[in-house]
Amino acid sequence: xxxxxxxxxxxxxxxxxxxxxxxxxxxxxxxxxxxxxxxxxxxxxxxxxxxxxxxxxxxxxxxxxxxxxxxxxxxxxxxxxxxxxxxxxxxxxxxxxxxxxxxxxxxxxxxxxx
Amino acid sequence: xxxxxxxxxxxxxxxxxxxxxxxxxxxxxxxxxxxxxxxxxxxxxxxxxxxxxxxxxxxxxxxxxxxxxxxxxxxxxxxxxxxxxxxxxxxxxxxxxxxxxxxxxxxxxxxxxx
Numbered sequence: 001x002x003x004x005x006x007x008x009x010x011x012x013x014x015x016x017x018x019x020x021x022x023x024x025x026x027x028x029x030x031x032x033x034x035x036x037x038x039x040x041x042x043x044x045x046x047x048x049x050x051x052x053x054x055x056x057x058x059x060x061x062x063x064x065x066x067x068x069x070x071x072x073x074x075x076x077x078x079x080x081x082x083x084x085x086x087x088x089x090x091x092x093x094x095x096x097x098x099x100x101x102x103x104x105x106x107x108x109x110x111x112x113x114x
Numbered sequence: 115x116x117x118x119x120x121x122x123x124x125x126x127x128x129x130x131x132x133x134x135x136x137x138x139x140x141x142x143x144x145x146x147x148x149x150x151x152x153x154x155x156x157x158x159x160x161x162x163x164x165x166x167x168x169x170x171x172x173x174x175x176x177x178x179x180x181x182x183x184x185x186x187x188x189x190x191x192x193x194x195x196x197x198x199x200x201x202x203x204x205x206x207x208x209x210x211x212x213x214x215x216x217x218x219x220x221x222x223x224x225x226x227x228x
Contacts, residue, residue: 033216042205043157045216088156092213101170102147102217104156
């Protein structure tokens with residue numbers, strides 16, 4: 001079945017350093033979504049990308065969807081302690097959004113030291 | 115309601131007992147998902163519904179697990195003859211439309227089988 005892997009599993013950075021997490025799917029995705037889960041909380045939606053090669057920015061966060069629509073990345077510039085949490089990618093398999101289930105990646109846990 | 119509501123928040127049950135976990139999605143949301151999340155891991159897909167129709171139940175671990183959404187709103191995930199390995203956080207999420215922009219998660223039900 002479909003698998004979505006993320007690397008690294010853990011990342012510890014000093015506040016102000018950059019951070020990147022990579023997401024790789026075994027199958028082509030119709031979209032990619034990113035979620036953030038704070039310790040003790042539930043996943044909260046950040047963004048969705050749909051087009052091949054699409055890049056979106058949210059302040060210090062940059063999201064990219066690969067050309068083959070099988071991988072994605074999230075880059076955080078100049079991390080802050082408020083960025084602490086686990087970042088998950090998620091995607092629907094198939095050609096059209098909504099035709100298949102939403103599968104989550106394995107997650108990358110980010111720790112930021114002040 | 116204002117958000118996705120899950121009950122109970124915590125459930126401790128003895129091995130061999132049946133449990134029913136409830137999810138009340140955001141009013142009017144078409145899609146409803148059930149996930150299981152172990153500590154430090156990503157949400158693992160179990161099953162999902164569009165309206166009252168169960169679209170995919172490929173993630174249910176075995177036939178002790180079942181789910182229903184009879185009126186296309188509230189859903190119940192039932193685990194029969196619980197085992198210790200069933201202990202986990204069970205999360206429900208809803209989407210306005212299939213493959214809609216984001217999945218809204220509830221606070222989850224922490225199930226402990228003793």
